[in-house]
Amino acid sequence: ELKVEQNPLFLSMQEGKNYTIYCNYSTTSDRLYWYRQDPGKSLESLFVLLSNGAVKQEGRLMASLDTKARLSTLHITAAVHDLSATYFCAAGGGATNKLIFGTGTLLAVQP
Amino acid sequence: ETGVTQSPTHLIKTRGQQVTLRCSSQSGHNTVSWYQQALGQGPQFIFQYYREEENGRGNFPPRFSGLQFPNYSSELNVNALELDDSALYLCASSLAVWSGGTDTQYFGPGTRLTVL
Numbered sequence: 121e122l123k124v125e126q127n128p129l130f131l132s133m134q135e136g137k138n139y140t141i142y143c144n145y146s147t148t149s150d151r152l153y154w155y156r157q158d159p160g161k162s163l164e165s166l167f168v169l170l171s172n173g174a175v176k177q178e179g180r181l182m183a184s185l186d187t188k189a190r191l192s193t194l195h196i197t198a199a200v201h202d203l204s205a206t207y208f209c210a211a212g213g214g215a216t217n218k219l220i221f222g223t224g225t226l227l228a229v230q231p
Numbered sequence: 232e233t234g235v236t237q238s239p240t241h242l243i244k245t246r247g248q249q250v251t252l253r254c255s256s257q258s259g260h261n262t263v264s265w266y267q268q269a270l271g272q273g274p275q276f277i278f279q280y281y282r283e284e285e286n287g288r289g290n291f292p293p294r295f296s297g298l299q300f301p302n303y304s305s306e307l308n309v310n311a312l313e314l315d316d317s318a319l320y321l322c323a324s325s326l327a328v329w330s331g332g333t334d335t336q337y338f339g340p341g342t343r344l345t346v347l
Contacts, residue, residue, distance in 0.1 A: 124273075151334070162321060163274070163338040208273055216287030217325070217334040218264065221273030 122147050124211050126222035133199050134230050141225045143192040143209035150213025152192045154183050157206045157224070166207075167194075199229045235324050235339035243345045249310045252342045254322035256303040262286070262327050263305040264336060265297060268319040280305055281327060309344075317346045 123146040133139050143152070151170050155163040167176045169185035169192060176183050180203065182195045192209055206226050210219040236255045244250050256263055262281045266274035276289035280299035294310040303324070309316055320343075323336035 153335070155338075162340045163323075165335060165337060168335050210273075212334070212336075216264075216279045217336070218276040218279060218287055218289065219266075219274070219323075219336060220276070224273050 122149060122211055122220045124209060124220050124222040126209055126225050128225060129223060130226045130228075132228045132230060133196075135200055136198050138198065139196050141194040141196075141207055141209075141227075143194070143222055145190050145192075145211040145220075147190075148187075148213075149190075149211035151211070151217070152185050153210045153212060153219065154181075154192070154194055155208045155210065157208065159206075163208065196227070199227075201229050201231060203227060204229045235322060235337055237320075237322055237339040237342050239342060240340070241343045241345075243347065244312050245347050246312055246314060248312050248346075249308065250312060250344060252307045252309075252320050252322075252344070254305045254307070254324075254339055256305070256324035257337050260324035260326045260337075261303055262325045262334075263299055263303065264323045264325070265305070265307050266321045266323065266338075267291070267316075268321060268341075269315075270318070274321055277307070312346045314346050317344060319343050 154166040167183040172187040174185045180197045206224045210221045212219045264279040265277040268274040278288040279286045283299045296308045299305045319341045321341045323338045325336045
């Protein structure tokens with residue numbers, strides 16, 4: 121059974137600093153997703169990673185995938201307050217592409 | 232292009248009652264998935280519908296049921312509500328890979344269900 125683990129669960133960081141969120145999954149997965157969720161809101165799609173070595177960047181966020189290590193990372197560069205949210209990774213694939221979500225990382229960027 | 236919409240936004244029910252939640256897919260999408268997100272947790276897969284047929288189910292009891300209509304909108308029905316059913320219910324639509332899509336799921340705003 122596919123399981124997804126994220127760490128850290130909570131991350132408090134200062135504006136301007138860099139940090140990385142880690143996402144491990146237990147069995148082979150066709151694709152890896154990153155979503156952002158603001159309090160009381162729905163999930164916003166950030167990245168879809170489909171192959172080993174895939175790297176995608178949008179603004180201050182960069183996601184990568186290592187299928188051999190079953191690891192994806194979300195790197196935050198020079199954090200700003202607007203990035204404060206909960207970030208989820210999710211592994212999918214198979215006939216339904218049902219998403220198995222990690223526990224989420226609550227990111228708080230302090231001025 | 233319209234996004235995924237859900238109704239109602241909030242709902243309060245009492246234990247033992249039944250509830251129906253509704254979802255309209257993003258234009259052009261033919262697959263709808265439903266997820267339950269309890270407070271402080273990641274979403275959990277309930278089931279998926281593709282062209283009006285159930286196409287996969289998570290670890291939820293039969294009192295969770297669904298429908299998909301010819302226009303690809305969808306309903307989630309929950310019978311005999313329990314306190315633990317209190318959660319944010321999210322639907323997500325996608326265009327299946329075999330239909331020329333990418334399977335990327337786009338989520339609606341959710342329905343927050345409170346069971347008292």
